Amino acid sequence: xxxxxxxxxxxxxxxxxxxxxxxxxxxxxxxxxxxxxxxxxxxxxxxxxxxxxxxxxxxxxxxxxxxxxxxxxxxxxxxxxxxxxxxxxxxxxxxxxxxxxxxxxxxxxxxxxxxxx
Ligand code: FES
Numbered sequence: 001x002x003x004x005x006x007x008x009x010x011x012x013x014x015x016x017x018x019x020x021x022x023x024x025x026x027x028x029x030x031x032x033x034x035x036x037x038x039x040x041x042x043x044x045x046x047x048x049x050x051x052x053x054x055x056x057x058x059x060x061x062x063x064x065x066x067x068x069x070x071x072x073x074x075x076x077x078x079x080x081x082x083x084x085x086x087x088x089x090x091x092x093x094x095x096x097x098x099x100x101x102x103x104x105x106x107x108x109x110x111x112x113x114x115x116x117x
Contacts, residue, residue, distance in 0.1 A: 027094035034091050041067060041074045041087035044097070052076050052086060054104035075100050 022033045027049055034043030041064040044052060051061030053075045064074035067087045076085040079096050082104030086097075 014115070023091050023093045023095075025091060025093070027097045028099055039087050040076070040078070040084075040089045040091050040095070040097065043091045043114070044076075044086060044093060049077055051099070053100035055115055059102060078105070 019093070021036045023036050024033045025043070026045070027044060032043065032047040032049075034046055037047075041052070044050075045064060048063055051064045052063045052073070054061055062073045062075075064087050065071045066073070069085055069088045072085065076084050076086050077098040077100050078084045078089065082100055
C-alpha cells in the first residue's frame with residue numbers, strides 16, 4: 001500500500017527529453033517563445049493565449065480542446081493562411097500567428113476549390 005512519503009510519478013506528465021532550445025514567434029504581433037518541437041497549440045497555451053479564435057456565427061471564444069486534430073477549436077491564421085489547426089503544427093522560428101476572428105474569406109480558384117484567405 002502506498003504511503004504519503006512514497007514518490008509517485010505519472011509518465012503522462014514527465015518530459016521525455018531535456019528542456020530544449022526556444023523558438024520565438026509572434027501572436028497578434030506580440031513576441032512569444034516556446035520550446036522547440038512543441039505544437040503551436042501547446043506554445044500558445046504555454047504563453048497564456050486564449051481564445052485562439054472566435055466562431056463565425058456568434059463570435060464565441062474558442063481555444064484548443066482535443067489537442068489531436070479532431071475538434072477544430074484551435075484554428076488560427078499562420079503566415080497569412082487561415083484555418084490552420086494549431087495542435088497539428090510544430091512551432092518554428094519566426095512564425096507569424098494571428099487569432100482567427102469569425103469565418104475566413106474564401107477565394108474560389110478556376111477549378112472551383114475554395115482556398116481561405
Ligand atoms: S485542439 Fe482539437 S483540432 Fe486542434
